[in-house]
Amino acid sequence: MKKFIRISLIFTTIVIVVVVSIGLGLRKKIDKGNYYQIDKNKEFIMLGHSHPECAYNDTLIDNFLNLSNSGESYFYTFLKLKKIIPANKHLKIIFIEFTNNVLDKEMDEWTWGDKYINFRLPKYTSSMTLSDYQLLLFKNWRATLNAEPPTLKLYADFLLSKSNEIIKKNDWGSYVPLERDYLAHDLKRIKEKKDSVLNLQKEESKINIEYLKKCVAICESNNTKLFFVRSPLHTQYVSNNEERLQTIYRENFQKIPWIDLINFTQDDSHFSDLEHLNYKGSVNYSKFFDNFIKRELRNFDDNTEKLNGILKLSSN
Amino acid sequence: MLFNSIDFVIFLPIVFLLYWFVTQKSLKAQNVLLMVASYFFYACWDWRFLFLLAFSTVLDFYSGLKVDQSTNINRRKMWLTISVLINLGFLAFFKYYNFFVSSFAEMIELLGFKANIPTLKIILPVGISFYTFHGLSYVFDIYNRKIKPTTNFIQYSLFVSFFPLLVAGPIERATHLLPQIEKPRTFNYFKAVDGLRQILWGFFKKIVIADQCAELANEIFNQSADQSASTLLLGAFYFTFQIYGDFSGYSDIALGTARLFGFELLRNFAYPYFSRDIAEFWRRWHISLSSWFKDYLYIPLGGSSGGNWMRIRNTFIIFIVSGFWHGANWTFIVWGALNALFIMPSIIFKTNRNNIEIVAKGKLLPTFQDFYKILITFVLTMLAWIFFRAESVNHAISYIVGIFDLSIATIPAFFSAKLIVLITFFMLIEWLGREFQFGLQNFAFKWNRIFRWGFYVGLLFIIFISSGKEQAFIYFQF
Numbered sequence: 135m136k137k138f139i140r141i142s143l144i145f146t147t148i149v150i151v152v153v154v155s156i157g158l159g160l161r162k163k164i165d166k167g168n169y170y171q172i173d174k175n176k177e178f179i180m181l182g183h184s185h186p187e188c189a190y191n192d193t194l195i196d197n198f199l200n201l202s203n204s205g206e207s208y209f210y211t212f213l214k215l216k217k218i219i220p221a222n223k224h225l226k227i228i229f230i231e232f233t234n235n236v237l238d239k240e241m242d243e244w245t246w247g248d249k250y251i252n253f254r255l256p257k258y259t260s261s262m263t264l265s266d267y268q269l270l271l272f273k274n275w276r277a278t279l280n281a282e283p284p285t286l287k288l289y290a291d292f293l294l295s296k297s298n299e300i301i302k303k304n305d306w307g308s309y310v311p312l313e314r315d316y317l318a319h320d321l322k323r324i325k326e327k328k329d330s331v332l333n334l335q336k337e338e339s340k341i342n343i344e345y346l347k348k349c350v351a352i353c354e355s356n357n358t359k360l361f362f363v364r365s366p367l368h369t370q371y372v373s374n375n376e377e378r379l380q381t382i383y384r385e386n387f388q389k390i391p392w393i394d395l396i397n398f399t400q401d402d403s404h405f406s407d408l409e410h411l412n413y414k415g416s417v418n419y420s421k422f423f424d425n426f427i428k429r430e431l432r433n434f435d436d437n438t439e440k441l442n443g444i445l446k447l448s449s450n
Numbered sequence: 451m452l453f454n455s456i457d458f459v460i461f462l463p464i465v466f467l468l469y470w471f472v473t474q475k476s477l478k479a480q481n482v483l484l485m486v487a488s489y490f491f492y493a494c495w496d497w498r499f500l501f502l503l504a505f506s507t508v509l510d511f512y513s514g515l516k517v518d519q520s521t522n523i524n525r526r527k528m529w530l531t532i533s534v535l536i537n538l539g540f541l542a543f544f545k546y547y548n549f550f551v552s553s554f555a556e557m558i559e560l561l562g563f564k565a566n567i568p569t570l571k572i573i574l575p576v577g578i579s580f581y582t583f584h585g586l587s588y589v590f591d592i593y594n595r596k597i598k599p600t601t602n603f604i605q606y607s608l609f610v611s612f613f614p615l616l617v618a619g620p621i622e623r624a625t626h627l628l629p630q631i632e633k634p635r636t637f638n639y640f641k642a643v644d645g646l647r648q649i650l651w652g653f654f655k656k657i658v659i660a661d662q663c664a665e666l667a668n669e670i671f672n673q674s675a676d677q678s679a680s681t682l683l684l685g686a687f688y689f690t691f692q693i694y695g696d697f698s699g700y701s702d703i704a705l706g707t708a709r710l711f712g713f714e715l716l717r718n719f720a721y722p723y724f725s726r727d728i729a730e731f732w733r734r735w736h737i738s739l740s741s742w743f744k745d746y747l748y749i750p751l752g753g754s755s756g757g758n759w760m761r762i763r764n765t766f767i768i769f770i771v772s773g774f775w776h777g778a779n780w781t782f783i784v785w786g787a788l789n790a791l792f793i794m795p796s797i798i799f800k801t802n803r804n805n806i807e808i809v810a811k812g813k814l815l816p817t818f819q820d821f822y823k824i825l826i827t828f829v830l831t832m833l834a835w836i837f838f839r840a841e842s843v844n845h846a847i848s849y850i851v852g853i854f855d856l857s858i859a860t861i862p863a864f865f866s867a868k869l870i871v872l873i874t875f876f877m878l879i880e881w882l883g884r885e886f887q888f889g890l891q892n893f894a895f896k897w898n899r900i901f902r903w904g905f906y907v908g909l910l911f912i913i914f915i916s917s918g919k920e921q922a923f924i925y926f927q928f
Contacts, residue, residue, distance in 0.1 A: 135470060135637045135639075137639060138637070138639050138642050138643070141643075142646070145903065145906070148903065148907060149907055149910050149911075152907055152911065153911065153914055156911070276456055276457075279456055280456065280917075283914050283915050283916065283917045284915075286914070286915050287915040287916070290915065
């Protein structure tokens with residue numbers, strides 16, 4: 135029996151050493167490579183969840199790259215920024231979506247919930263420090279450990295593919311045109327006063343705001359200009375935390391310009407549902423945003439003063 | 451709890467160490483430990499159904515005693531009937547109620563009447579088909595005076611609930627497992643190492659072969675109407691390896707785990723895809739179920755003693771019942787019937803026992819004739835699996851019709867060279883190990899330790915990078 139235990143332990147140790155060594159080796163190789171570079175002509179990038187993912191058609195906005203990803207909490211936005219900013223000194227502005235549901239307790243689930251960890255963590259593991267990893271491990275150890283094998287596979291696949299664009303290869307985000315139409319359904323629910331889907335939870339995700347602060351800090355330390363944006367929402371979108379959102383902004387992020395485009399359009403035909411622009415809406419909005427960048431932000435240094443605080447804009 | 455979960459990776463060493471280091475001096479303590487561990491293992495899925503498991507255990511334990519104690523044949527029959535009716539009643543309710551109700555409603559509607567019979571939202575208790583059959587075999591064997599009932603409830607309870615076989619078999623017999631539970635077990639290094647190798651091979655089959663085949667097979671079957679003939683054929687091929695890797699992988703893990711605790715479970719698979727006819731296939735596929743049906747259904751129906759007609763009738767009955775055992779869907783019944791049809795020529799011409807030994811025994815390669823027979827059997831099996839996998843009989847038929855199309859000559863979508871290489875490697879190891887209990891049992895066994903361990907570490911690494919999704923085993927739903 136003792137022999138069995140001894141040999142099992144030796145064998146298990148060898149397996150662990152092999153797996154960990156391969157994992158660390160792959161990570162080191164990726165860290166050394168120039169894999170996080172974005173096209174030099176992309177000077178503006180957009181980060182956030184599904185609201186900006188569906189709103190910014192980056193083929194219509196000059197020098198703009200939409201790297202938003204649906205279901206993304208600020209934890210993962212931060213992991214993206216950690217790699218993107220140092221590797222892309224040419225970036226002029228980073229836009230981060232700052233809207234009502236970022237306070238929602240659901241953001242915790244988006245950070246360490248089973249299904250989110252499983253497909254999101256492998257993509258960003260190379261950006262994680264021990265403290266980031268500890269957070270996930272502490273909150274959901276099973277899913278975090280389960281995400282290790284796909285992580286290893288993803289990086290091995292990436293290196294074997296000989297691609298040099300991890301952002302594209304690992305799908306760090308892009309514009310997604312929406313064709314679905316759930317607006318009528320949502321409006322009907324509101325009419326029937328079954329609007330629980332729209333009422334955001336009272337409990338807040340503190341961790342999400344913590345990581346937004348980290349996003350701000352990393353931009354500041356790299357002298358990269360950061361803007362918050364609130365993408366258009368339908369006028370019937372009910373949010374019970376507007377005041378709280380404003381307070382959090384004033385208390386923590388006052389120095390970050392916040393471009394508030396919540397009321398950009400009231401046209402139902404532009405919405406896929408209450409929170410997301412559809413393809414038509416995104417085309418219209420993206421053209422506006424392209425103009426806005428050209429008009430106001432191209433040489434933002436001159437306009438920083440003007441843009442500080444909350445800038446309310448609409449199509450009118 | 452799934453075998454392919456982190457929970458099991460933690461659970462197994464803890465139970466193993468407690469079993470051999472804390473309770474090793476007392477058989478009773480070891481059995482209690484295994485029983486508690488088994489109930490915990492089951493409770494991780496849904497603790498509420500522990501009551502059903504416990505009730506079924508008490509029922510069969512008590513029925514067994516009563517059957518044995520009754521001197522009057524009518525009383526023996528009565529206790530047997532009570533046990534059978536209640537066991538099958540639970541099975542019928544949890545597994546077949548909605549099927550019976552909806553089938554009845556459809557039949558009524560076909561006759562022109564309006565039927566509005568409500569179906570129920572019933573959760574199928576994991577493993578109910580398996581532990582029900584464990585219990586039934588125990589009572590049947592007592593009734594047939596093959597065994598004496600045990601008076602030790604803990605031992606009987608462990609026989610029913612032993613965690614390696616609790617949720618997906620093999621379907622054990624009291625004559626085989628109970629004596630092992632009743633006797634003290636001693637640790638055997640070689641058996642334990644062999645058990646670990648079998649577990650390793652089981653994980654490879656499940657995680658590397660079955661789960662990866664499943665992803666592609668699901669894509670193809672779920673959108674079969676839009677696929678070319680070659681893609682449909684590839685989908686059937688993937689599923690053929692998915693079901694084998696999944697179920698035989700589970701069985702290997704179960705057998706290997708049991709071996710770590712000093713138990714030998716019934717072998718469930720013996721390289722079925724190297725069979726030369728369908729009769730041989732069914733002696734090599736899910737052996738514990740086939741032998742269960744043979745002993746408790748085929749033989750009581752008269753077996754093959756009453757001439758060809760009796761053999762044909764009984765063969766159809768056990769295949770259809772076996773299909774129905776798998777699930778409450780007409781697809782399983784058609785799958786069973788189709789296998790009965792395939793086996794019929796060998797039943798009629800009495801060639802069903804022509805291929806008893808493993809193919810090409812003692813040789814490296816099969817003869818051309820054997821290879822041809824293996825290929826034909828494989829294709830027939832693959833055809834039948836389409837019904838097993840399809841959502842409905844119509845889906846299966848349209849799937850098969852879709853294969854017979856000119857687009858068979860096109861390059862299939864979802865072709866994965868990597869997966870084909872893995873399947874080839876898998877079948878190669880199986881072929882080389884076909885004279886042993888499991889493919890990996892003897893492979894690399896005589897190599898220098900560095901190479902052997904290197905091979906095992908390599909296998910584990912492939913398993914590791916293929917894992918992470920904790921996909922349930924197909925047979926959990928049965």
